[in-house]
Amino acid sequence: MRNPLFRPRALVAAGTAAMLALGxxxxxxxxxxxxxxxxxxxxxxxxxxxxxxxxxxxxxxxxxxxxxxxxxxxxxxxxxxxxxxxxxxxxxxxxxxxxxxxxxxxxxxxxxxxxxxxxxxxxxxxxxxxxxxxxxxxxxxxxxxVVGFWYNKDLFAQAGITAPPATWDEFITDVQLLKDAGVTPIALGGGDKWPIHYYWTYLVMRLAGLDGLQAGADAGNFSDPAFVQAGQLLADLAAMEPFQEGFESAPYDKTDGEAAVMGEGLAAMELMGQWAPQAQRDNSGTDGPGDALGFFPFPAVEGGPGTVTEFLGxxxxxxxxxxxxxxxxxxxxxxxxxxxxxxxxxxxxxxxxxxxxxxxxxxxxxxxxxxxDAMASATATQLYLDQAYPPAIGSTVNDASQGLILGELTPEEFVAMVNEAWAAEQ
Missing domain, CATH: 3.40.190.10 (Periplasmic binding protein-like II)
Incomplete structure (x- = not known):
């Protein structure tokens, strides 16, 4: 199994004088x-x-x-x-x-x-x-x-979906089916930013493969077309308005956040880690979806070398x-x-x-x-980017992910923003 830890070539431990004073x-x-x-x-x-x-x-x-x-x-x-x-x-x-x-x-x-x-x-x-x-x-x-999609089987059935999507095209189709059935497709804690970066990271993993993602990190440059394409797919998803009302400022783990929305059965799925079921219960004050809760890996993206057995985790x-x-x-x-x-x-x-x-x-x-079962099927893993990379890079990926789905950044501007952060680290 791939070691999920990215080891940066240079780490900047010192902060500005103002940050030191605050500390x-x-x-x-x-x-x-x-x-x-x-x-x-x-x-x-x-x-x-x-x-x-x-x-x-x-x-x-x-x-x-x-x-x-x-x-x-x-x-x-x-x-x-x-x-x-x-x-x-x-x-x-x-x-x-x-x-x-x-x-x-x-x-x-x-x-x-x-x-x-x-x-x-x-x-x-x-x-x-x-x-x-x-x-x-x-x-x-x-x-x-590992991170994957936790989904509500009852809400999928309400939209006529009989099986989890295996490809990104099928995923997009299912999002539209859920919307057509009056079901919020995806719960998202957009205010916390880090839940958004899971989507962009996975799309890069599927389009560039883990080797392509690692090559970009080694070079401190995300200019490969796969990184821009990942951003475009995420922007296209956001344009469908699949998230719950108020997702832009919603946290992940509070009573008005992503986990609570899933726990209350108000959205069909969320892309989250192994802690999700307990967080759904804790933050909603309910028993969560119960037996209706299922899990599926992030779908394959046609044309990319990444596979569904490569997990973010x-x-x-x-x-x-x-x-x-x-x-x-x-x-x-x-x-x-x-x-x-x-x-x-x-x-x-x-x-x-x-x-x-x-x-x-x-x-x-x-x-x-x-x-x-998901871990047993995994052929490789990648640590969350906001933890795998130096803090300045990880926080930039999170910021850019939020800007992308809010329509404040284009996919090209996303990549440029992260590349600037890489350049500042070198």
């Missing part, structure tokens, strides 16, 4: 605490919010060390981590998706090398790839999966600050104990990263089985 003002959010370890994560809804807290409390009681846990909304977490990275003051243990963001923190000397953890035999080696930089491990995973992990006490390694291993991995899978409805999956998930539920 200095916030310095202490993570470091100044009576606790031995500060622990930041993004599971801010129960049951996982309480599960992480319980694990921290249990380990504290056993070890005699203390853990101060902070559950932070996804977008707020990213903003705070950017500030803390600029200040050089990271939490003792914190959420990471790996890739270029983690690599930049490593380049700045802010992250602990955990290659020697004695508990790594409890983890599937594939799940460590996104957190491995220059042969060293800088985080441990707790979840791993990744998961969540925890990295430790270089300044964290040595006890943080023991806490990381505690989280990886099989019984604790089983709690994460059960309470968070997550996909296991265990070396021995049967010991952690002896009887996966239907949603977990869908992800397991």
């Amino acid at each position: 200095a003002a916030a310095c202490g959010d993570s470091g100044e605490s009576d606790a031995d370890i500060t622990f930041w994560h993004i599971q801010n809804e129960d049951p996982m919010k309480s599960t992480w807290q319980a694990m921290a409390d249990e380990w504290s009681e056993e070890s005699g060390s203390t853990v101060e846990v902070s559950a932070i909304l996804n977008e707020d977490f990213k903003a705070r981590m950017s500030t803390q990275t600029q200040a050089g003051d990271l939490p003792g243990l914190y959420q990471t998706w790996g890739g270029g963001v983690l690599a930049e923190q490593v380049e700045a000397g802010l992250v602990r090398d955990v290659s020697g953890l004695p508990c790594l035999d409890k983890v599937n080696p594939i799940a460590l790839e996104a957190y491995t930089i220059d042969g060293k491990l800088y985080a441990v995973p707790y979840d791993q999966g 990744g998961g969540g992990g925890f990295a430790a600050s270089a300044e964290a006490p040595d006890e943080v390694e023991d806490f990381m291993c505690y989280l990886l104990e099989e019984e604790n991995q089983a709690r994460v899978v059960k309470d968070g409805n997550m996909s296991t990263v265990a070396a021995n999956p049967e010991a952690v998930v002896p009887e996966p539920n239907a949603e977990q089985q869908m992800v397991i």
Whole structure:
């Protein structure tokens, strides 16, 4: 399997003087605490919010060390981590998706090398790839999966659709059938931007193939016609107005966001990762689509070398600050104990990263089985671009994706915008 981690040739760890000043003002959010370890994560809804807290409390009681846990909304977490990275003051243990963001923190000397953890035999080696930089491990995973379309079978049936689309042309046809049936085809958290970039990334993966995407990143240039064509296909989709009303400012994971729209049965599908079913329930306050929920891979695009077995994917992990006490390694291993991995899978409805999956998930539920089956079919994976690339590039891809579907950028302007960001990194 392809290593999903893009390793940039040059990482710019220093910010502007203003950014440093902002970071200095916030310095202490993570470091100044009576606790031995500060622990930041993004599971801010129960049951996982309480599960992480319980694990921290249990380990504290056993070890005699203390853990101060902070559950932070996804977008707020990213903003705070950017500030803390600029200040050089990271939490003792914190959420990471790996890739270029983690690599930049490593380049700045802010992250602990955990290659020697004695508990790594409890983890599937594939799940460590996104957190491995220059042969060293800088985080441990707790979840791993792929991005695909989660869809409501009942709403598909209402539109007369009997099977998920296998090609982009079939997908576009189905979008129109759903609209004709009075069903909102796609839920989208356009205000958060990153859900949009999944569409553009997948279209590039199908049109250029993973080798073409990697070649563009290696060169720091996305001028290959496939990148422009991907933008045009996404712009054409947006022109069909397939998204829910107010998608432009909608978040992903709040009561008025993408996940809630899917959970309430108000849209037929969303392009999202393995966490989607639980997020649908959490944010809608409902049981979600239930047995009507299905999953299909991003369709093939005619004429492109990419295949439906090449997935965009990744998961969540925890990295430790270089300044964290040595006890943080023991806490990381505690989280990886099989019984604790089983709690994460059960309470968070997550996909296991265990070396021995049967010991952690002896009887996966239907949603977990869908992800397991997709991962088993995968011939290659690509980490989310806003994490795989340096932060300046990833954020530009997200910004450009939003501009494209809002009609503020042409496909050519999208590519030019990202190329300018690449040039600034070199």
